[in-house]
Amino acid sequence: HYTRLTGTSAAAPHAAGAAALLLEQRPGLSPEELKAALVSTASPHPDLTVYHQGSGRLDVARALTQTVTAAPAVLNLGSFDYPQEEGVLAQGTVIYRNRGDADVTLSLTLGLSDDIGRALPAEHVRLSHDAVTVPAGGEAAVTVTVDIGAVDPGVYGGWLAARDGEGRTVLHTPVGFYAG
Numbered sequence: 001h002y003t004r005l006t007g008t009s010a011a012a013p014h015a016a017g018a019a020a021l022l023l024e025q026r027p028g029l030s031p032e033e034l035k036a037a038l039v040s041t042a043s044p045h046p047d048l049t050v051y052h053q054g055s056g057r058l059d060v061a062r063a064l065t066q067t068v069t070a071a072p073a074v075l076n077l078g079s080f081d082y083p084q085e086e087g088v089l090a091q092g093t094v095i096y097r098n099r100g101d102a103d104v105t106l107s108l109t110l111g112l113s114d115d116i117g118r119a120l121p122a123e124h125v126r127l128s129h130d131a132v133t134v135p136a137g138g139e140a141a142v143t144v145t146v147d148i149g150a151v152d153p154g155v156y157g158g159w160l161a162a163r164d165g166e167g168r169t170v171l172h173t174p175v176g177f178y179a180g
Contacts, residue, residue: 018060025064026099032071037063039073040171050157050174051115062170067100068134070162070171077146077177084179086149093143094160094173098134104169105133108142112158112175120158124150127160144175153179 018038023029029037041063044056055073077090098104108127112120128143144160157176163169 014058018058018063021060022063032073033069035073036071037069040070040173041066042172043170044159044172049113049115049117050159050176051155055159055172055174066169066171067102068096068098068104068106068162068169068171070160070173071095071097073173075144075160075173075175077144077175079178080148080180082153082180084149084151084153088148090146090148090177091143092175093141095139095141096132096134096162096171097139098136101136103133103135104164105131106140106162106164106169106171107131108160108162110144110158110160110175112146112156114152114154114156116154120146120151120156123147132162146177148177148179151179 015038019034022034022037038058039055041059042055042057043059045053075092075094077092080088080090096106108130110125110127112125124147126145132140132142134140155178157174160173160175162171
C-alpha cells in the first residue's frame with residue numbers, strides 16, 4: 001500500500017534560502033516586508049489557480065533586484081454567507097512601496113475567477129486606479145472592490161498584477177474571497 005506523490009518538501013528550504021539571501025541584502029526588513037517582497041515577486045503559472053499555487057514560483061533574482069514590493073502579501077477580501085445582500089461590497093487595499101531612487105509607474109490589472117474557471121464579470125469588480133506612480137522612497141495605494149451581492153456563490157481567486165512599461169518591475173498579489 002505504497003504510493004508515490006509529489007509535494008512541496010523542496011519549497012521550504014527554497015523559501016528559507018531566498019529569505020536568507022534577501023535578508024543579507026536588506027537586513028532591516030520586518031517579517032511582513034520580507035514575506036511581501038518574496039510573494040509579490042513570484043511568478044504564477046498561467047494554467048493553475050491561485051488556490052493551487054498561491055503567488056507562484058519564487059523568483060529570487062527579481063526579489064533581490066526589484067525596488068518595488070506590494071503589501072499585504074495576500075489580499076483576502078473575506079467570507080460572505082448566503083444569501084448575499086444587494087449592495088454589499090468587499091474591499092481591500094494593496095500598498096506599493098518603492099525603496100529605489102526613481103519613480104516607478106505601474107499598470108494594474110485584476111483577474112478573478114471562480115473555482116471552476118469562470119471569470120468574474122468586469123462590472124462586479126473594480127480597482128481604484130488602472131495605474132499608479134510609486135514615488136522614489138514612497139508608496140502608492142490601490143483599492144480592490146467587489147460587489148458581493150452581484151456574484152454567484154463560490155470561491156473566487158486570482159491576482160492583482162502590476163507592471164511597469166519596460167517589464168523590469170512585475171508584481172503579483174494573490175486576491176481571494178468566498179461568497180456562500
